[in-house]
Amino acid sequence: MAESDKEEELDVTKAKVEKVREENLKLKLLLSTILTDYNSLQMHVSKVLQQQRGASMELDINHHDDFGVDISLRLGRSELKLSEKDEELEKMNLEKISEKNKEGSEKKRSAFGLDFRIQSFERRPNTNETMKLGYLSRGVKEANVVTKSVPSRRDVKTTRNENQQEVLETLEQPSLKKTRVCVKATCEDPLINDGCQWRKYGQKTAKTNPLPRAYYRCSMSTNCPVRKQVQRCGEDDNSDYMTTYEGTHDHPLPMEATSPPRIVLLHQTVTP
DNA sequence: CGTGTTTGACCGGCGC
DNA sequence: GCGCCGGTCAAACACG
Numbered sequence: 001m002a003e004s005d006k007e008e009e010l011d012v013t014k015a016k017v018e019k020v021r022e023e024n025l026k027l028k029l030l031l032s033t034i035l036t037d038y039n040s041l042q043m044h045v046s047k048v049l050q051q052q053r054g055a056s057m058e059l060d061i062n063h064h065d066d067f068g069v070d071i072s073l074r075l076g077r078s079e080l081k082l083s084e085k086d087e088e089l090e091k092m093n094l095e096k097i098s099e100k101n102k103e104g105s106e107k108k109r110s111a112f113g114l115d116f117r118i119q120s121f122e123r124r125p126n127t128n129e130t131m132k133l134g135y136l137s138r139g140v141k142e143a144n145v146v147t148k149s150v151p152s153r154r155d156v157k158t159t160r161n162e163n164q165q166e167v168l169e170t171l172e173q174p175s176l177k178k179t180r181v182c183v184k185a186t187c188e189d190p191l192i193n194d195g196c197q198w199r200k201y202g203q204k205t206a207k208t209n210p211l212p213r214a215y216y217r218c219s220m221s222t223n224c225p226v227r228k229q230v231q232r233c234g235e236d237d238n239s240d241y242m243t244t245y246e247g248t249h250d251h252p253l254p255m256e257a258t259s260p261p262r263i264v265l266l267h268q269t270v271t272p
Numbered sequence: 273c274g275t276g277t278t279t280g281a282c283c284g285g286c287g288c
Numbered sequence: 289g290c291g292c293c294g295g296t297c298a299a300a301c302a303c304g
Contacts, residue, residue: 199277200276200278201295201298202295202296203279207293207294
């Protein structure tokens with residue numbers, strides 16, 4: 001009797017182990033997809049930056065100002081510093097990975113549905129602003145990054161393009177700066193899982209857009225200055241959400257917000 | 273009862 | 289100066 005009980009228990013345990021193994025395999029697959037996607041993003045960023053560098057050299061060959069680019073794909077963390085050695089390693093890894101994933105990465109990217117592009121980014125020399133993009137978990141279709149140094153409200157003019165996408169035009173004032181990142185994402189839940197806790201403090205319907213815009217504050221720390229706005233881009237339930245993060249967290253972030261994909265490209269300076 | 277959401281009121285910036 | 293508009297506040301409410 002006890003013997004058969006033990007055998008039954010063993011079978012149940014075996015089944016459990018098998019289940020866990022299957023789950024593990026699935027997670028591994030998911031991770032590899034995410035990694036592939038991340039690598040293709042890195043490639044894309046470096047390509048865009050190279051193009052930008054080329055364009056700026058062509059545009060202003062006699063101008064001797066430095067032109068720096070900081071990109072850090074992390075949500076609201078303070079600036080990441082890499083030593084020269086780290087940069088070299090990062091570069092080597094990127095090359096290695098890009099060769100490995102040359103084939104099929106495009107296909108996988110569209111299948112997984114993650115992409116982003118830098119619309120514009122420019123900084124003046126001796127400023128210390130890092131661009132941050134929230135890590136979006138699954139369900140993200142397109143991340144559309146618009147980041148600039150945002151001075152006081154007085155100096156910011158808000159215009160809109162055809163897609164009701166907010167574009168910030170910064171007038172001359174390099175001192176007062178805030179991080180601002182726009183992310184366009186498709187998910188059922190407007191509160192995409194970026195690892196942080198948000199508390200809604202308001203909702204408004206803009207005149208130019210009948211769809212409501214929600215305002216959230218980070219509630220992970222009592223006086224965290226980070227805010228985000230979530231604006232639906234279409235009327236149907238499956239439509240995209242434009243999420244705009246503003247500010248830098250004053251507290252450590254959970255794993256969800258700090259885990260990869262992460263892109264760090266520090267100081268690409270062009271000297272004519 | 274604590275925490276989060278809703279929603280109308282209020283405030284400051286900006287254009288005319 | 290006035291009106292419009294976007295962003296924020298805060299009281300009321302809902303929920304676990």
